Amino acid sequence: MLRISKDISAVNDGETVSHAQLHNILTGKTENISEKTKRLLSRFFEKRPSHFCPPPAPSPPDADFINALATRIAGLDAGQIAAIKQIIDLVSTHEREEPP
Structure with a gap:
């Protein structure tokens, strides 16, 4: 040291x-x-x-946000949900990769 x-x-x-x-x-x-x-x-x-600096602790979503999200998701068809899942998978894979 x-x-x-x-x-x-x-x-x-x-x-x-x-x-x-x-x-x-x-x-x-x-x-x-x-x-x-x-x-x-x-x-x-x-x-x-x-x-x-440590990253800020995430705050839990509030009930209004959860309700609004659920309402929007309820109106999606199977193809739209599949596309969203693909995007989430791509982002998740990218975050796990080591930087060059």
Whole structure:
């Protein structure tokens, strides 16, 4: 960790992330990374700062949304439903593939 901390410092004009903080991030003990740490890591890894933010937790759909969706689906014929299933399968497969 100490070596990585020094390498981060070299890329960031002397600013660094402590080896203890890096350890806590890598072990999951740190849930919220400060803006400064995100900035330093983003420079070091050449990623956007948002790369170091956890994705927001999805919120459950509300009853009005579910009812509206059910009403729309009820009016579809078998061919339309099959086409929707194909699209969902394509998107699901694409999301599971590893990026190049």
